[in-house]
Amino acid sequence: MTPDDLQAQVAGFLAAHDPKTTDRLEFLRARYDAGLAWVHFPEGLGGQGAPRALQPVVEAAFAAAGAPDNDPRRIGIGLGMAAPTILAFGTDEQRTRYLRPLWTGEEVWCQLFSEPGAGSDLAALATRAVRDGDDWVVTGQKVWTSSAHTARWGILVTRTDPDVPKHQGMTYFLCDMTAPGVEVRPLRQITGEAEFNEVFLTGVRIPDTQRLGAVGEGWKVAQTTLMNERVAIGGNALPREGGLIGMVSKTWRERPELRTPELRDRLVQHWVEAESLRLAASRLRQQLTAGAPGPEGSAMKVAFSELNQKLTGLEIELLGEEGLRYDDWTPRRPEKVDFLGREAGYRYLRAKGNSIEGGTSEILRNIISERVLGLPSEPRVDKDVAWKDLPR
Amino acid sequence: MSELPTPDLLYSEVEEDLRASVRDLLTDQASPAALLARVETSEPYDLKLWKTLAADLGAAGLMVPEELGGHGASARETAVVLEELGRSVAPVPFLGSAVLATSALLAAGGSVAAELLPRLAAGELTGALAVPLSTAPGAAFPATVSVNGDGTLSGRAGTVVDASVAELLVVPATGPDGPGLYAVEASAAQVTELVSFDLTRRVADVELANAAARLVVSGAAAEAALDNALTTAAGLLASEQTGLTEWALTTTVTYLKGRYQFGRPVGGFQSLKHRLANLYTDLVNARATARYAADALAGGFDVPIAVAVAQARVAPIAVHAVEEAIQLHGGIGMTWEHPAHLFLKRAKSDELAFGTPGRHRARLADLVDLPA
Ligand SMILES: Cc1cc2nc3c(=O)[nH]c(=O)nc-3n(C[C@H](O)[C@H](O)[C@H](O)COP(=O)(O)OP(=O)(O)OC[C@H]3O[C@@H](n4cnc5c(N)ncnc54)[C@H](O)[C@@H]3O)c2cc1C
Numbered sequence: 001m002t003p004d005d006l007q008a009q010v011a012g013f014l015a016a017h018d019p020k021t022t023d024r025l026e027f028l029r030a031r032y033d034a035g036l037a038w039v040h041f042p043e044g045l046g047g048q049g050a051p052r053a054l055q056p057v058v059e060a061a062f063a064a065a066g067a068p069d070n071d072p073r074r075i076g077i078g079l080g081m082a083a084p085t086i087l088a089f090g091t092d093e094q095r096t097r098y099l100r101p102l103w104t105g106e107e108v109w110c111q112l113f114s115e116p117g118a119g120s121d122l123a124a125l126a127t128r129a130v131r132d133g134d135d136w137v138v139t140g141q142k143v144w145t146s147s148a149h150t151a152r153w154g155i156l157v158t159r160t161d162p163d164v165p166k167h168q169g170m171t172y173f174l175c176d177m178t179a180p181g182v183e184v185r186p187l188r189q190i191t192g193e194a195e196f197n198e199v200f201l202t203g204v205r206i207p208d209t210q211r212l213g214a215v216g217e218g219w220k221v222a223q224t225t226l227m228n229e230r231v232a233i234g235g236n237a238l239p240r241e242g243g244l245i246g247m248v249s250k251t252w253r254e255r256p257e258l259r260t261p262e263l264r265d266r267l268v269q270h271w272v273e274a275e276s277l278r279l280a281a282s283r284l285r286q287q288l289t290a291g292a293p294g295p296e297g298s299a300m301k302v303a304f305s306e307l308n309q310k311l312t313g314l315e316i317e318l319l320g321e322e323g324l325r326y327d328d329w330t331p332r333r334p335e336k337v338d339f340l341g342r343e344a345g346y347r348y349l350r351a352k353g354n355s356i357e358g359g360t361s362e363i364l365r366n367i368i369s370e371r372v373l374g375l376p377s378e379p380r381v382d383k384d385v386a387w388k389d390l391p392r
Numbered sequence: 393m394s395e396l397p398t399p400d401l402l403y404s405e406v407e408e409d410l411r412a413s414v415r416d417l418l419t420d421q422a423s424p425a426a427l428l429a430r431v432e433t434s435e436p437y438d439l440k441l442w443k444t445l446a447a448d449l450g451a452a453g454l455m456v457p458e459e460l461g462g463h464g465a466s467a468r469e470t471a472v473v474l475e476e477l478g479r480s481v482a483p484v485p486f487l488g489s490a491v492l493a494t495s496a497l498l499a500a501g502g503s504v505a506a507e508l509l510p511r512l513a514a515g516e517l518t519g520a521l522a523v524p525l526s527t528a529p530g531a532a533f534p535a536t537v538s539v540n541g542d543g544t545l546s547g548r549a550g551t552v553v554d555a556s557v558a559e560l561l562v563v564p565a566t567g568p569d570g571p572g573l574y575a576v577e578a579s580a581a582q583v584t585e586l587v588s589f590d591l592t593r594r595v596a597d598v599e600l601a602n603a604a605a606r607l608v609v610s611g612a613a614a615e616a617a618l619d620n621a622l623t624t625a626a627g628l629l630a631s632e633q634t635g636l637t638e639w640a641l642t643t644t645v646t647y648l649k650g651r652y653q654f655g656r657p658v659g660g661f662q663s664l665k666h667r668l669a670n671l672y673t674d675l676v677n678a679r680a681t682a683r684y685a686a687d688a689l690a691g692g693f694d695v696p697i698a699v700a701v702a703q704a705r706v707a708p709i710a711v712h713a714v715e716e717a718i719q720l721h722g723g724i725g726m727t728w729e730h731p732a733h734l735f736l737k738r739a740k741s742d743e744l745a746f747g748t749p750g751r752h753r754a755r756l757a758d759l760v761d762l763p764a
Contacts, residue, residue: 121653124655144723144726187727188728189727189728190725260751261764313740316740317750320748321550323740323741324524324588324741324745326588329587345589349736352715352736356723360719361719365663380654381654381656382656
């Protein structure tokens with residue numbers, strides 16, 4: 001498989017499905033069925049087993065033709081996290097049922113992992129799932145759940161055995177967000193919006209056919225999700241000056257009255273960092289041909305969060321008098337995180353979450369130091385203790 | 393470098409007493425929950441609290457001499473009040489009225505100032521200085537308001553701090569006779585509150601259309617009075633920023649002692665302990681630097697350097713400290729219910745107020761002869 005082969009395939013597809021005249025969903029479904037959704041996925045599941053590094057070739061060819069976007073709401077959880085996890089651990093029925101509407105955007109996904117008492121220490125979670133015939137009955141509370149209010153499905157980790165050490169007693173499910181007992185309450189955040197939610201699960205019945213992976217193997221399944229999450233957050237394919245650096249550079253070019261030599265020096269430093277981060281992300285994607293992200297994703301995510309925070313902080317300083325203002329504090333429930341569609345104050349505040357969501361920078365540094373550098377871990381008091389006996 | 397007088401960097405007993413009463417009041421009247429409930433209502437400022445602070449505790453008149461109805465204290469005591477206001481982000485117009493407008497009139501002198509200062513000092517009158525909050529000491533005299541032939545004023549000043557609750561506006565304006573500071577009743581101006589980044593300290597646009605005005609001072613003395621107000625405010629703001637830093641550190645330490653993950657309090661992880669120790673180190677530096685600026689302002693020595701150092705050093709410390717507080721609180725720190733965001737919004741707008749750290753560094757380079 002070469003880039004040319006794929007370009008030829010896309011050209012053939014476009015000849016048969018003119019994006020100008022074809023219905024949006026019909027187009028996307030056909031693209032999935034043609035194996036041109038994510039080319040590295042298996043045949044029949046939106047792909048054709050091609051190297052993952054070739055995906056950008058396909059994306060570029062479709063974008064150039066004005067093809068519809070399969071993720072207009074830019075909710076990365078389905079594409080970035082649920083999909084690779086379902087691919088890795090799902091049964092054939094599950095893969096067939098979930099991946100196609102996930103990719104076309106017909107079904108939005110959310111991630112029901114964190115709980116009030118279990119954030120960084122996800123394996124401490126307390127949401128219980130108890131077997132009852134062909135179903136599981138789930139009760140507990142999740143928190144900070146991004147886009148739960150727009151989601152049709154949630155990836156859910158639960159505790160199925162409190163008597164074994166915490167990592168061993170967890171099980172992973174696909175949760176129907178419309179099922180009785182699922183209650184989503186908006187949770188307002190620093191920006192004024194309610195982008196994330198509290199989710200209360202009260203006696204929610206989940207059929208065993210919606211279990212992902214074996215009973216008690218939830219931690220292993222969740223690891224796959226988390227590794228992919230870091231890459232999804234930190235490893236975006238961007239053109240030069242894509243994203244926030246482009247935004248600030250544009251303001252700089254258009255507003256000479258704001259410039260000072262000191263700010264210029266800092267902006268150029270950030271420009272260089274953004275360029276090298278972009279290259280590191282490309283290099284990471286090139287390494288990912290096998291489709292299994294390693295701990296490098298953690299490094300990307302740390303670097304990406306820090307750069308976003310420095311840049312958005314600089315942008316406010318640059319704006320001076322205008323930086324004292326905010327665009328809108330109205331509590332809204334947005335459909336997506338709109339980093340570039342809003343003003344500097346929003347970007348500054350929202351970027352604070354980048355180093356918390358998807359694993360905090362502290363936890364990612366621990367992962368890098370222990371798994372990449374092989375440094376010894378801190379003494380663990382919780383490894384061999386039954387979950388129910390852990391101090392909380 | 394010339395010999396400097398030995399500064400007093402400690403707090404006097406009187407200052408500690410003042411702190412205690414301000415802190416008691418704010419603990420009682422300005423809890424984070426009360427603040428959050430207030431910020432989005434039609435009364436974002438707590439004017440009852442302001443009256444108590446300004447009049448009953450006498451905080452508004454600290455820098456005003458006794459013969460003008462004040463307490464004849466100094467910038468040092470005012471700084472202590474600002475530290476406490478920083479620790480609580482209480483929504484009162486102390487900066488705009490007791491610091492900016494009051495300093496401008498004190499430096500201006502003359503009969504109009506002598507008539508207005510006792511009322512400001514007594515908390516009967518709330519004032520604001522009609523320049524953008526981002527204006528740095530040493531900036532050129534603003535040219536956005538002009539004096540008409542009949543002595544009225546026309547023009548505008550944007551992002552004026554605390555203007556929406558001020559009755560008195562001190563307005564820098566330029567007429568045929570050059571620069572002047574004017575007193576304008578806020579009712580003669582159109583004051584439009586903006587959507588402020590800092591929810592507990594508001595900014596407003598002030599429009600003047602042939603507004604009746606009284607001249608306070610003119611010429612070079614007007615320029616000096618304006619610069620004095622900006623310099624005093626920039627120097628004293630470092631005390632508010634020290635208060636913000638202290639809040640961030642103590643709140644985060646308390647939280648991390650009680651938050652368990654991985655079967656132990658997260659504050660026990662060495663990487664976090666070092667971060668908190670760094671914040672403490674920053675706080676020690678911030679406090680001494682802010683104290684020096686207050687003492688220099690009170691004593692009238694080394695003022696330009698003390699103020700430039702204070703803003704170059706303490707403003708970024710406060711922003712960093714509150715950013716760390718949010719990060720170390722994890723998901724809870726990103727929520728609206730937790731008060732950390734109110735402190736972040738204050739710290740970041742304080743960083744812009746009276747010139748960014750970058751501008752103060754550039755100014756300092758000139759002051760201490762480190763040419764480009
Ligand atoms: C904007 C946003 C969106 C989110 N969306 C989702 C979502 O969709 N689904 C979902 O499940 N979750 C979501 N989260 C939750 C997120 O994953 C957690 O907030 C995160 O894992 C941290 O957990 P915590 O908040 O409990 O912090 P804690 O674990 O309590 O951590 C507090 C502080 O201690 C540090 N710390 C903890 N342990 C250690 C250690 N061993 N060594 C050093 N430092 C440590 C942390 O880094 C942090 O700074 C979201 C969070 C945010 C902010």
